[in-house]
Amino acid sequence: MPTLPMTAAGHAALNDELADRTRIKRPHLAERIQQAIADEPNLIENSEYQAALGEQRLNEARIAELESKLARAEIIDVSKLSGETIKFGATVTLTDQDTGEERICQIVGEPEADPAKGKISFSSPLARALIGRFKGSVVAVQTPGGGKSYKVEQVRWLP
Known part of the structure; x- marks a missing residue:
């Protein structure tokens, strides 16, 4: 089975979510199911039971994932990385060549990617275009909305 590269922060976030789902959400859903059964023993017509059971299935699937x-x-460990060349873990400041808009993103593992928070997967089109580049480089990326060009303004190594 292939490994999943991720930052220490991403690993901690996944551990936190797992702990929340196993220690808090799992027992809460079990209680909801028990209460729904106590309130309406006919499980076929018990909508609260069916809803809680559905949530429990989703929670267990996410726990397994x-x-x-x-x-x-x-x-x-991003804190041990350095250099001018962009690679996994780099936090990169970019300027959109068309709009002049600045964008900051960190190249992270797929499980922790969240583009809305500036965390892009190393396998995303933008990250693939950036990896191996350096400050001053201009990269072209195909997006669903069309082509984009970015200039690399800064490369940093933040934990």
Whole structure:
């Protein structure tokens, strides 16, 4: 099974979510199911039971997914990385060549990617275009909205 590279922060976030789902959400859902059964023993017509059971299934599926990801995690310590060349873990400041808009993003593992928070997967089109480049480089990326060009303004190594 292939490893999943991720930052220490991403690994900690997945561990936190797993702990929340196993220690808090799982018992809460079990209580909801028990209460729904106590309130209406006819399970076929018990909508609260069906809803809680559905939530429990989703929670258990996410727990299994998190456990699998954590078991395959390869933690990359970004604080030990350096250099001018962009690679996994780099925090990059970019300028959109068309709009002049600045964008800051960190290249992270797929499990921790969240573009809305500036964390892009190393396998995303933008990250693939950036990896191996350096400050001053201009990269072209195809996006669903069309082509984009960015200039690399800064490369930093933040934990």
